[in-house]
Amino acid sequence: MAVDYKALKNGGFMRQAQKDNFSLRLKVVGGDLTADQLLTIAEISKKYGHGRVHLTSRQGVEIPFIKLEDIEDVKSELEAGGVNTGVCGPRVRTVTACQGAAVCPSGCIDTHTLATEISERYFGRELPHKFKFGVTGCMNNCLKAEENDLGVKGGYAVRWLKDACVLCGVCVKACRAGALGQTEGEITLDALKCDHCGRCAKSCPFDAWLGESGYMLSFGGSFGNRIAKGEQLLPLIRDKETLFRVADAALGFFDRHAAAGERLRTAIDREGWEIFKEEMEAAYHG
Numbered sequence: 187m188a189v190d191y192k193a194l195k196n197g198g199f200m201r202q203a204q205k206d207n208f209s210l211r212l213k214v215v216g217g218d219l220t221a222d223q224l225l226t227i228a229e230i231s232k233k234y235g236h237g238r239v240h241l242t243s244r245q246g247v248e249i250p251f252i253k254l255e256d257i258e259d260v261k262s263e264l265e266a267g268g269v270n271t272g273v274c275g276p277r278v279r280t281v282t283a284c285q286g287a288a289v290c291p292s293g294c295i296d297t298h299t300l301a302t303e304i305s306e307r308y309f310g311r312e313l314p315h316k317f318k319f320g321v322t323g324c325m326n327n328c329l330k331a332e333e334n335d336l337g338v339k340g341g342y343a344v345r346w347l348k349d350a351c352v353l354c355g356v357c358v359k360a361c362r363a364g365a366l367g368q369t370e371g372e373i374t375l376d377a378l379k380c381d382h383c384g385r386c387a388k389s390c391p392f393d394a395w396l397g398e399s400g401y402m403l404s405f406g407g408s409f410g411n412r413i414a415k416g417e418q419l420l421p422l423i424r425d426k427e428t429l430f431r432v433a434d435a436a437l438g439f440f441d442r443h444a445a446a447g448e449r450l451r452t453a454i455d456r457e458g459w460e461i462f463k464e465e466m467e468a469a470y471h472g
Contacts, residue, residue, distance in 0.1 A: 189254065198271035199257060206254040209240070211272035212264075213309075216283030216301030216321065217245035226267025234260050244318070245282045246272065276446070278308040278317045278437075286323035286340065287399075293323035294384050295340030295399050300426075307430065308437065314444035317437065325383040332416035335450045336436055337404040338429070341382030341422055342397035346373050351394035360389035382422050400424045405436060405466070406451035414451045419463045420470050428470060435469035
């Protein structure tokens with residue numbers, strides 16, 4: 187019987203150099219797995235593979251040396267253990283994320299929840315080529331948001347509360363962008379220099395800064411065969427409704443304009459960044 191290798195790859199089973207052996211890519215959203223899921227993966231690896239797993243550069247887990255004749259059993263037993271297979275090919279891939287505000291004191295947004303929501307909305311959607319989302323919690327950019335077709339970076343919109351401030355100057359020292367200054371009677375904020383890192387709000391010992399979470403998006407990142415840094419085209423986004431409206435527009439642009447096997451960056455370069463920016467701004471404004 188003929189083997190549909192394309193269908194197997196689409197479902198996460200990638201052919202190895204060894205005949206009828208596959209490295210199975212698993213679905214891992216935002217780099218998060220439970221201890222029970224890890225146990226399931228370990229058991230499958232020992233039972234059907236060579237007792238080892240591979241951690242990919244995008245927070246993925248792959249089990250190599252899965253035999254062709256075991257594929258259906260592997261899928262069934264993984265599902266029973268709460269583990270899903272990943273995807274390959276021309277579609278939205280697994281969403282990556284750092285630990286964000288739920289764990290990291292520098293985090294400005296709940297990255298895991300957002301990554302899960304993005305995955306539920308887009309994961310596996312068929313497109314002209316692969317499409318990658320990455321979510322990072324703050325300006326430290328541990329997840330390297332700009333490497334992705336659409337990167338999300340957490341930030342703060344900040345406001346100084348004069349009545350609570352004692353002019354200690356901690357926030358001015360904490361600001362790495364040089365956006366804050368101090369006079370005899372107030373703290374000044376240069377909005378053009380502010381990168382929304384939120385360090386002023388996080389460092390203030392008197393709660394004299396109000397920080398509200400938001401999202402900074404970058405478009406067209408690619409760190410595969412072609413290296414390109416994603417571009418930030420929009421102001422800080424303050425709500426998820428707007429974020430998803432813009433993401434919908436970006437995927438829609440990609441679907442309409444990209445040729446088969448072409449990444450978002452190449453499609454934007456050909457169609458024109460001004461045209462792409464206009465569409466993203468229209469989505470941003472609703």
